[in-house]
Amino acid sequence: MEAKRKLIDENGIRLDGRKWNELRPIKMQVGTLKNADGSAYIEFGKNKIMAAVYGPKEVHPKHEVLPDRALVRARYHMAPFSVDERKNPAPSRREIEISKVIREALEPALVVEEYPRTAIQVFVEVLQSDGGSRVAGITAASLALADAGINMRDLVSGCSSGIVDGQVVLDLNDAEDKEGSGDMPVALMPTLNRVTLLQVDGIYTRENFQKAFELAMEGGRKVYEMQRQALNEKFFSAGQMEQAPGGETGES
């Protein structure tokens, strides 16, 4: 095999100029799709992801109905042009697994008991992928759920960490994800301090595991602050305030 290129230089700077504990540039916008009950768009490094929520709505097929709570469904899907080699648009095993863990990461935040016999459908469409797309997708989906007005216990914030050139680093980009030796996506409810998603691959000593886990949690808390800001911008921005006296009501 050819010699692996170095992903961190002698000054501890990564290929994209970040330090070990720095996030990539992140942008979030809430309410980006007209038809959806809730929606959000996120850019997380080069990741470009649209999330949408429909519901609570009727359950189809009916036999899947849950008598005491809402049925949560999630679909994570990558556009064929989102990666270097065209991806077959049919759902891969990877996408099916990620859809499952995304659902399990979001559901704890939803007060599902308040919506018996309904379905809440979450869509995460990855338009461009750049490492850490599941955690960026969860972050956007959580905003879309809040935008849909569904009662939530907390937001869900995602961030990954991993091991690159033997070093624990925050928020892996595409190259670090592919060429590094470990990836640890984490999602949490920051206010409640509960972990809702944890996946690990790569080799971690007990010490590195804790270091990477705590670093990803810290990253998630930074993401949470940006999520709050994005929600504020939609619902409490200066523009909205100015509009309010004009008599426009019920707009969301």
Place this chain on the structure above:
Amino acid sequence: MMAAVKKNYVVETIRKGQMIELLSQGKRLDGRALDEHRPLTIQTGFIQKANGSAMVTLGNTQVLAGVKVATGTPFPDTPDKGLLVVNAEVLPLSSAYAEAGPPSEDAIELARVVDRGVRESEMVDLASLCITPGKSVYTIFIDVNIMNVDGNLFDATSYAVVSALRTAKMPKYEVVDDKIKASEDLIPVPVAKTPISVTMARIGDSIIVDPTGEEEAAMDARITITTDDEGSVCAAQKGEPSTFSPEKILEAVDTSIRIGKEIRGAVWESIK
């Protein structure tokens, strides 16, 4: 699979209260300690037509893993590495609630979590499984049949896959006159490590090792952590729509290192 089981285990769900009360006294319905796994048996070489196989029972959970070695085309980004494919199927005979059909999302997650443990620990030396770079490599298929479902398919599958791989023998493939020829004599599949997963369930505030079907029906969340021979974590996966506190995650890592070591010894003992 598991979800289907869970929805149907009405009685077990009702027993959750009783379970939580017992757990608060450090006891389980079947009398095990919280960090005690069920009896484990491993029978390797069960299928003569496979390159390697293992029938594993973990309490009443029973799975059969079979290894088949063939030649194939490498992925473009790893032209000099062999291929490893783990697939799991929950057979319709495995429980009253299992159904025939394409793999459910639970079965896909199961196979992928076990695959990650094998892959990330670098158990199989894929670099030594190249025949002609970019053209042909060894392909190792590991198919797992779930025979009887009673909780913790993750660990039963992980132990079956590891045992089957550890005892698998394959032909040596060589290129003779532009054709791939298989040798008569068999060589062992090149394996170096013994990754062992330990799955734990959280029920209320208690974390229990190796949950049974009825414990899974009552569990809030699940975590599987795979460790290698050095006691390093090589894969992990949280499951179920509930949460863990950060402290419980780290506690689960320590438990998986400790119990994993014990189980690794038992696996070694039964496949030697």
